[in-house]
Amino acid sequence: MTNILxxxxxxxxEAPAFIEQLAGxxxxxVTLHRWRRKGLKHGRRLEVVSIGGRVVTSxxxxxxxxxxxxxxxxxxxxxxLERELAAEGI
Numbered sequence: 001m002t003n004i005l006x007x008x009x010x011x012x013x014e015a016p017a018f019i020e021q022l023a024g025x026x027x028x029x030v031t032l033h034r035w036r037r038k039g040l041k042h043g044r045r046l047e048v049v050s051i052g053g054r055v056v057t058s059x060x061x062x063x064x065x066x067x068x069x070x071x072x073x074x075x076x077x078x079x080x081l082e083r084e085l086a087a088e089g090i
Contacts, residue, residue, distance in 0.1 A: 004049050007058035012048065015057055023066065035065065 010018060012032060020026040027035075032046065036055075039045035047061040 002047065002061070002064075004047055004056065004058045004061055007060040009056050009058050010062075012055035012057060015062065018059065019062060022062065022068065 013029065015032055016026045016029065035046040036048045036057075037045075044065060044067075046057060046065045048055050048057045050056070
């Protein structure tokens, strides 16, 4: 199991806004609690940890839940983007 605390964490009440950017709709907190307790039909559950009474998830856990693991940019991609921005004077 992945350690969420080593990832980019989100408080549970911040997760609906992030999911709206990712999936195009804003689920309620009740839905998020259902996803963490029961999961979906395929058995996947939203990974969370509780810290001092606050529920925390991560950006990466949300991506894993939706099956949309983002591919981190390589150094080559970053260098190419920097060159393009410099060429445009940005």
